[in-house]
Amino acid sequence: MACCGSVDPIRPPINAAFQSDVLKGPEQIHVSKFYKEAKDGKFISCLSDDARTLYQTFRKGVIESNNGPCLGWRKNLHSPYEWMTFNEALLRAKNFGSGLIALGLRPGPSTFVGIYSQNRPEWILFEQGVYCYSMVVVPLYDTLGPDACAFIIHQAEITVVVVEDDKKVNSLLDKAPRNLRKLIAIKEVRPATMQRAKNQGIEIYTFDEVEKLGAAKGFPEVEPKPSDICTLCYTSGTTGNPKGVMLSHMNVVSGVAGVLLQLGPHKPRVGDVMISFLPLAHMLERCCENGVYYNGGAVGFYSGDIKELTNDLKALKPTLMPAVPRLLNRVYDKIYAEVARSSVKKVLLRMALNAKESEIKRGIIRKTSLWDKIVFRKIQEGFGGRLRLMVVGSAPLSSTVLTFCRAALGCLICEGYGQTECTAPITLTVQGDFVPGHVGPPVACNAIKLVDVPEMEYYASQQHGEICVKGSNVFIGYYKDPVRTAETIDEDGWHHTGDIGQWQPNGTLKVIDRKKHIFKLSQGEYIVPEKIENAYIRSQYVEQVFVHGESLKSCVVAVVVPDVEVIKSWAMENNIPGTLSVLCNNPDVKQLIMSDMIAWGKQFGLKSFEQVKDIYLHPDPFSMQNGLLTPTFKSRRPQIKNYFAPQLDDMYKHLD
Known part of the structure; x- marks a missing residue:
């Protein structure tokens, strides 16, 4: 091997x-x-008939690992990793799921339960607990923003959300739809927050309370079928409301099976340890973790601060x-x-x-x-x-x-x-x-x-x-x-x-x-250039603007054709001589235009990764004659990109 x-x-x-x-x-x-x-x-669609759902694959891991270590965490950046065994994780997950039923949720794939938390052991206890009763996991995450989170809770008719901490609880309370009735906090929540929730008719429980409640009730499990939905994964769509991607147990298990089959002898195995730091709200991390549990491997969670990832890696040795x-x-x-x-x-x-x-x-x-x-x-x-x-x-x-x-x-x-x-x-x-x-x-x-x-x-x-x-x-x-x-x-x-x-x-x-004019930056965020351009074109200094990004880069840049009249009159007022070509090379002119663009971007609610980090000023407008506009005056994006390739490359060189 x-x-x-x-x-x-x-x-x-x-x-x-x-x-x-x-x-x-x-x-x-x-x-x-x-x-x-x-x-x-x-x-x-599966590697064996007795492992067709994520409920079954986890139980396979219990046997494979001979009840070995399953979930690892650290109390702080100076302490070693502590471990929970597979059986302990399974028992706590079942208790938590039973606790959700005790809080009034109905078992079955038409019940959606939210989770708003960074990666941590409780995420997996929650996920497996939900599967014990055939319910559906709906992750919420920071980059969605409060409006999108409220939209999801409303659309999926979610009544219960597991929330990591006080800050996230308050963020949900800001826009909480009427159907949200209960929050389950993993970490401690301030009394003022408890009161605020109570005033909105929302009860807050602790994760431990729900586990204890479930252990006392001991509701019989309702095992999911492969065709049942296991997760509703909302993609932070580029325009409009996020879209809820419905994935069944078979969908996820088949994805995991396809990868495990291809990896052959290199696939996860007993004794392996995986570091968990990519968001569990996204399917890449979910599939990786489920593949590890399936084969009896262990997962250690990072301590929550990406800047300290090296510290976690050295302690975990994945x-x-x-x-x-x-x-x-x-x-x-x-x-x-x-x-x-x-x-x-x-x-x-x-x-x-x-x-x-x-x-x-x-x-x-x-x-x-x-x-x-x-x-x-x-x-x-x-x-x-x-x-x-x-x-x-x-x-x-x-x-x-x-x-x-x-x-x-x-x-x-x-x-x-x-x-x-x-x-x-x-x-x-x-x-x-x-x-x-x-x-x-x-x-x-x-x-x-x-x-x-x-x-x-x-x-x-x-x-x-x-x-x-x-x-x-x-x-x-x-x-x-x-x-x-x-x-x-x-x-x-x-x-x-x-x-x-x-x-x-x-x-x-x-x-x-x-196919569409959408691209992904290197950190995985989607960008719609037209949306950004619509914000910047409001600037009095901007005649035309072309926003550009690349999937190997973490930010966007733009080519700007300034409004000749406005720039000329500003230059005269400030005693700055020169033609438009000369003014386009003036750093003060560039700073003026870029600051105004950023201000308009803020007004339009652009996120920081959507705002340009550099601009190139070009004196000649895009036109049909120079091949940069269509007959209906739309930007010909591939042509503009090729035309300004040296300037775009140059901006990225200076930003790298």
Whole structure:
């Protein structure tokens, strides 16, 4: 068994030159090579008949682990991790679920229960407790904002929400809809908050109280069916209200099964420890954790402050870690900033990377080489020193950073592509294929095809098009929203992702564009450029504006054509000479326009990640003549992006 400390090369379990099968027919449907029945149009939905729901997979973990450690936490940043066993977690979860029934909730998949908390053991006790009675988990999270949280509580008719602390309780009370009757606080809540809730007709219980109540009542469990909804996962939509993605137990278990099947001997196992820090409100983290519990592994929760993640990693020493590009970008930037001050360190790093990269090309992943001891040991210890598997998702990762991290961390790194609507995974890179620049073949729970997007000149016959997914992991639909469901899932059951993909010659997928003008920043936040432009165009100084962002960057920038009359009269009043071209290069003019834009952005309620961090002033308007506007005077976004590519690159260089 090839592990990260050994020097046995990791060989791809399938032919790396042909990583997916293509079904017969004109649509060029690609399926997984890891599941024989995929060729017959079948999808994996479980690994064994007695583990078809998240209720059953957790119980599998109890047996697999022989009641080993399950959930870990720390009291503070100086204390070691403490552990709860599987049986203890199971008992407490059942008691909590029974307590919810005692508070008046009805068992069954039409009862939705909210949770508004950072990752912590109680999150899992809550989740498994809810499954004990076939109820549905509805996560709330900070970036939704209070209005969206209120919308969700109202739409899903949620009467009970588990809330982490006093601050989050108050945030819910600010906009609490009438149907919210009870809050269950994990941490202590101030008496003033208790009174405030009481005045609104809302009762507050503690998590412990509900557990004790449930233990005393001991209601018999109501086990869920695979077809029952297990979670209603709201995506913080780019426009309008958030959409509630309905996922069944089968959806989630099939997603987990597809990944476990593909990972083979590298999958989570007894003795593994995973660090939990990516939000449990999102499906990437939920799927990773459920996969670990299923196989009898343990999960340790970070202490809640992302700035102290290294402290947690050193204390926990995890073997498994889901990650996002933003974290790996930071590691990369930090290392290069450190070596920049010393030419000796620069040379050492380059030699170390060259040596490790040539090993990786031969399939050797390890932490035991001389270069690991001299150059990379500090980085590896910063992650706890025991990492063997990392799964990266949620936004694209640059090839340079991926290869650097594979070399520096000395562990297997698989990159995936997915969506909430597909329970997280759609594709995953295959262990042993160390060529970056793609997101791997389809996982065994779904098939993928590309469809034409003629308005963007993408054609499936040329291996480009909108990525469409069909399989056992594709969601049931958007909650109480048949119109948006029909827009997304066609009559043949294909989910249209809105992402543009390109098949690589080896049968892997590369994500190259977005169908709508929406993009995701490196931290996973969605951006709608038109919405931001509509705010900035209100500025008296702005004639035209083009907002741009990239999925490898954490912020947005803009090209601005100033209003010539307004800028000229401001310049005269301030005795600043020059043509518009000259004024566009004046830092005072730039500062004036940018400050006003930011002020308008605030007035429009733009979030900080939506506000531009830099602008480039351009004297000539976008027009039909210069090819930057359509005949209906809409911005031709791809053309504007290409036209200003040097300036956009330059702004990002200075921001990096």
